[in-house]
Amino acid sequence: VKMGGIKTLILLHLVYLTTCMDQLHILYEWKVLDYQFESPQARQEALDSKRYIPENNIPMGLEVYQDRLFVTVPRWKSGVPSSLNYINLKDNSTTSPVLIPYPNWAAHTFDENSPPEIISPFRVRADRCGRLWVLDNGKINNADVNETLIKKHQPSLIIYNLSNDNLIRRYIFPADQVKEDSGFANIAIEDSDCEKTYAYSADLGKAGLVVYSWEKNDSWRISHHYFHQDPLACDFNVKGINFTWEDAIFGLGLSAPNADNFSTLYFHPMASFNEFAVSTEYLRNKTVADNNFDAFKHLGDRGPNAQSSASFIDPKTGVLFYSLVNLNAVACWKTSNKDYTMKNQGRIYMNENTMIYPTDIKVDYDENLWILSNRMPIWKYGKWDLNDVNFRVFSAPVVDAISHTACDITPRTDILDKFLKTNTSTILIAGATTGNAVNAGPMTFATIFLLSWFISFGVLN
Incomplete structure (x- = not known):
């Protein structure tokens, strides 16, 4: 031959x-976020009072449950009227829908003496038991140039019943589990037993993991060297903008239950090229975690320039999806491959215009992959153009997204x-x-x- x-x-x-x-499809895109105000007059009043400053609103997290797409808009700067919202997926009238405050406007309204019910969540998670877990960072205006506007409240977990949108529980993190520079930005939920559910909250500011037991209504903080940033991976470059971030543990991907009924938590710091894993057997008990340093495993690395923010595991296929922020891409790894090497990692989507800074990844209960991109480095450090499309939501069935990649579960x-x-x-x-x-x-x-x-x-x- x-x-x-x-x-x-x-x-x-x-x-x-x-x-x-690149089987992903763009379902929604916005130049700027807008909200479903109670009336046109209420919207104008919000603009006039600067309670709503359009350019200060940037989506950070998403979640899908039944016919609703949830979107978080943290209060990085002033002028964010509602920090947790949703879109009706059955409404196909526009690809740039207004955001509907969740559960209602009252939950986001400040009064003179106290903050609102929901302050500033980055990411949320809907569990299989019909509960929405909101990880509230508690910080207001922490990205504002005027530091006098910065306010800090205790981080908390806020849990809603998705069948009626009623508040079920609010758990405020104890003071000894929150550090001076803590920043809680991501959450994973282990929900194989609805009454014995565990929430894992990543502290990227001070390299820790807060574990919460629903049954005990109690939490504990776990530390490990693998949670910390890699000093050789703190240099980022997105769309020509160079910056330094020292974010610690960020990406969390929780597997389906293993044979021993515990799950595997796959995790990585954002300022890192490496992936790690630990069985939740060692996380559900603080004493066990502290005495089993070697239970935390280093799996391998993604290669140079491959820092990652959000990640998520599809429990059915066992595929771990993760962002590659410097590369304007989303990639995958099939956990059954065992070896976390570059040859076993596949590209799901890469585009230097539409996928600038993939910020969140989810798989819904109908086996659809969802990704949000928001151009955050440009919003934070560059020239922000309100006439350009800045935010996008992508989606595709998982089997289509991984087709003909290293993660394909049915190689053709x-x-x-x-x-x-x-x-x-x-x-x-x-x-x-x-x-x-x-x-x-x-x-x-x-x-x-x-x-x-x-x-x-x-x-x-």
Whole structure:
């Protein structure tokens, strides 16, 4: 068989797989966020009083439950009228819908003596028991240039009944579990037993994990070296904007229950290239966690320039989805692969215009993947353009999103595989002195790079 034929097949392989990727669809997009005010007059009054400053509103987290898409808008700056909202997914009249305050406007209204019921959540999680868990950071105006406007309240968990939107419970974190620079930005819920549910809240500001027991209505803080940032991974560059972040533990992905009825928590600091894991057996009891340092495992790394913020595991397929903020991308890893290596990681979506800063990832109970991008580094450090599309919500069925990637749970034979199976099962590099071969396999970042390199430099001529 001539090597030219193999070269042609490789080109076809690349074109075929590339066109099969990026299966996500943009469902919603906004230039600026707006809200369903009680009346046009109420909206104008909010604008006049600066209770609503459009350019200060940026979506940070999302969640989907039944026919509602929840969106958090933290009070980074003044002028955020409602920090937890939803969209009716059955309303297809617009792709830029106004946000409806959840559970109502009253929950977001300040009075003279106390903050509102919901202060400033970054991310939320709807569990399988029909409860919405809101991790409230408690900070107001912490990104405002005027530091006198910054206010700090104790972080808390706020839990609602999604069947009637009534408040079920509010749990304020004890003072000894909150540090001076704490920042609680992400939450994972272990809900295999509705009465024995555990919430895991990541403190990216002071490298800790607060574990809350629903049954005991109690919490404890766990520390570990793996929660801390990597000093070699604190340099970020998004869309040409260079900045330094020292965010600690951020990404949380909770597996389905294992054979021992405990789950595996996959986690990573944002300022890191590495992924880690621990069984929740060691998290449900503070004493056990403190005495089992080696229970926390280092799985591997994502490669250079591959810092990640949010992550989420689809419990059905066992696929871990995670953002790659510097690369304007979302990637995946099939946890059943065991080896957390670059060749086992697949690209789900990459676009330098539409996927600028993927900030949250979820899989709903109908097996759909949801991703929110919000251009936050540009909003925070660059030139913000209110005439450009700044926020997007993407979605696709999980099986479509992972199709023809290293995470595909039903690998499909393609034309190159068929050709190779009838020959040598490997592509021999002509003229190579090492005697190595390149194995044809699922599409990964490494596959694209290597095959493109061989073709570009004429190695297969």
